[in-house]
Structures are given as structure tokens and as C-alpha cells.
Amino acid sequence: MPDEAELGDDFSYILRMADSDIDGLRPISIGLTSIKGIGMRTSEQICRLAGINGKTLGGHLSDDEQDRLRTAVDDYATAVPWWMVNRQRDLETNEDAHIVALEVKMTQFFGPRIWSIFFLMGTLIVSVSASALNLSYVSPTEKSSLEADYSAASMEIPAQLEGTWTCELIGVRSGLLRETGIVLYDFKNNSNGTYKNEGASPHTQFKSSSNKKELLAENSKIKETLRFLSADSLIGQIEDQKSHKKLAYSRCLKSSKSLTKSSALKETVASHD
Numbered sequence: 001m002p003d004e005a006e007l008g009d010d011f012s013y014i015l016r017m018a019d020s021d022i023d024g025l026r027p028i029s030i031g032l033t034s035i036k037g038i039g040m041r042t043s044e045q046i047c048r049l050a051g052i053n054g055k056t057l058g059g060h061l062s063d064d065e066q067d068r069l070r071t072a073v074d075d076y077a078t079a080v081p082w083w084m085v086n087r088q089r090d091l092e093t094n095e096d097a098h099i100v101a102l103e104v105k106m107t108q109f110f111g112p113r114i115w116s117i118f119f120l121m122g123t124l125i126v127s128v129s130a131s132a133l134n135l136s137y138v139s140p141t142e143k144s145s146l147e148a149d150y151s152a153a154s155m156e157i158p159a160q161l162e163g164t165w166t167c168e169l170i171g172v173r174s175g176l177l178r179e180t181g182i183v184l185y186d187f188k189n190n191s192n193g194t195y196k197n198e199g200a201s202p203h204t205q206f207k208s209s210s211n212k213k214e215l216l217a218e219n220s221k222i223k224e225t226l227r228f229l230s231a232d233s234l235i236g237q238i239e240d241q242k243s244h245k246k247l248a249y250s251r252c253l254k255s256s257k258s259l260t261k262s263s264a265l266k267e268t269v270a271s272h273d
Contacts, residue, residue: 011059017070018101019200024059028069033056036075037086037100046072049079070204073100074219095242097221102202138170138178146170146249150235153227156212160231161195162187167236167252184236184250185226222247 015022015031022031032043047054049072052065061069077085077098085098165185170178186199193208195215203217203224215226218241226236236250 002163008058012061013059015058015061015066016198017066017204018073018202020101022058024057026058027055028052028053028061032069032180035100036104037098042076042084042086045080045084046076049076078220083140099221100202102200124235142170147236147246149229149251150237150249153229153235154213155228155230157208157215158228158231159181162189164199164255165234165252166255168248169248169250171248183255184252 011024013024013034015024017032018035020035022028022034024031025097029040029043029047032046033040034036038046040234044054046069050065050068052061052069072079077096082088082096085096087097087099163186164183164221165187167182167184168178168180169182169184183199183202184199185197186195187206188198190196195206195208197204197206199219201217201224202222203219205213206217206224208214209216211226217224221241222238223241224236226234228234234250234252236252237246238248238250241244
């Protein structure tokens with residue numbers, strides 16, 4: 001392992017891409033495999049698309065090179081043959097895609113788990129087998145409440161937006177996803193109406209809407225919109241770019257009010273009704 005003098009003062013020991021920490025001491029082609037959905041073959045292809053030597057230590061990459069890698073990850077599915085992506089002919093869109101990071105987890109949650117349909121004494125029994133992850137049913141009433149809260153949120157983007165936001169992520173397509181205590185957003189102000197995000201959201205850059213009441217981010221697959229209920233609480237909506245179907249909502253609080261229970265998040269949102 002090289003010593004600090006050999007690495008230099010500007011060496012980055014940890015790189016943050018998607019929702020993963022990449023070891024800067026490893027060659028970037030290997031480091032990228034820390035991101036869910038990216039294996040060695042995909043990693044090497046991403047490096048080629050970004051014009052970066054995969055043998056370069058991740059910590060030696062400049063900001064520009066890191067941005068090129070992020071772009072290569074986002075555009076991967078449109079730049080390679082269909083047989084190199086991990087989601088061929090999606091059941092919903094019938095298009096090829098390559099999902100990574102949080103999108104992998106969301107797809108695992110949103111997609112059907114194990115459905116066993118059988119008849120027993122003339123009765124149709126539908127059995128849903130879910131993993132030990134935080135899965136629970138999202139009722140139509142709760143879905144309607146989320147939609148109402150999102151529609152009602154109209155506060156301008158807070159001046160003190162920077163910092164971490166602890167969230168509850170709630171899936172509404174399948175009604176089976178609920179994950180609490182996830183830091184989806186960790187904002188840094190770029191001073192030009194845009195914000196860098198180092199949280200678990202698949203989007204690393206958000207921009208302010210023209211009315212300064214929303215933060216927007218999108219890629220070829222999903223669109224993410226954040227609205228504010230107060231200076232330290234927000235509600236986000238994630239939708240499919242092609243079908244415009246709502247995939248999930250997020251309820252978040254600034255980290256100074258970090259929550260570990262979804263009920264506390266619900267109480268905060270309810271207080272603004």
C-alpha cells in the first residue's frame with residue numbers, strides 16, 4: 001500500500017458515487033463494482049465510455065473524471081448492446097435498461113416477490129413471500145394522503161438546505177416498500193441554483209425550479225421532485241419518465257431532527273396539513 005507522501009495531498013480516499021462509497025485506494029474499475037448492479041465487465045465498459053484508464057486508483061481521479069464516470073453510468077444502457085444490460089426488455093416498458101444503486105433496491109421491492117397461486121378445497125389462495133427487509137403494505141388511504149401532502153407542499157426552498165436529510169421511502173406502485181432512516185439527500189450548494197447530492201438518491205445533481213419551490217432531478221429512467229413543508233421537512237415524489245407512473249414518495253427531515261421511526265415522520269407531515 002502506498003504511503004501518504006506517494007499519494008499526494010489531493011488524493012481522495014473515498015469517492016461517493018450513486019449510493020456507494022468507493023475505495024480510492026483500489027483501481028477504479030474494481031472500485032466501481034462496489035455499486036449495486038455493476039460487475040467487473042460493466043465497470044470496465046463504463047471506464048472505456050468515460051475515457052478513463054480502469055487501472056487508475058480511484059483517489060487520483062479529478063472532479064471532471066468523476067463526473068464523466070457518473071455520466072457514463074447514467075447513459076450506459078443507451079451506449080452498449082442490449083445483451084450487456086441487466087434489465088432486458090423490461091416487463092413494464094418493454095425496453096432495455098441498466099439499473100444500479102438505489103434503483104436495484106427499488107426494483108427488488110417494487111417488483112413482485114414470489115407469488116404462489118393454488119387451489120385448496122375450492123378456495124383460491126394467493127401467497128406473497130417477502131424477504132426480511134422492511135416491507136409493509138401501503139394502503140390506498142395512505143397513498144392518497146401522500147399525494148395530498150405532496151400537492152399541498154408549497155413553501156420556497158429553504159435557505160439552509162445544505163446538510164443531510166433523513167427519510168422514510170414509501171413505494172406506491174406495488175405498495176410493499178417502506179424503508180426508514182435512509183439518508184437520501186446530503187446537499188451541497190453549488191451557488192448557481194443547483195445542489196450537489198451525496199446521499200443515497202440515484203441523482204447527484206438537483207436544480208431549483210423557476211418558482212424556487214421545487215428541487216428537480218432526472219435521468220433517462222426516473223424523475224425526482226422535492227417539495228418543502230417547512231424549513232426542515234420535505235416530501236419527494238419519484239416517477240417513471242416514460243409511463244409517468246408514481247413509483248415512490250419520500251418524507252424527510254433535516255438530520256438535526258434525525259428520525260428512526262416512521263411515525264415521527266408522519267407526525268411532522270401531519271402537522272402541516
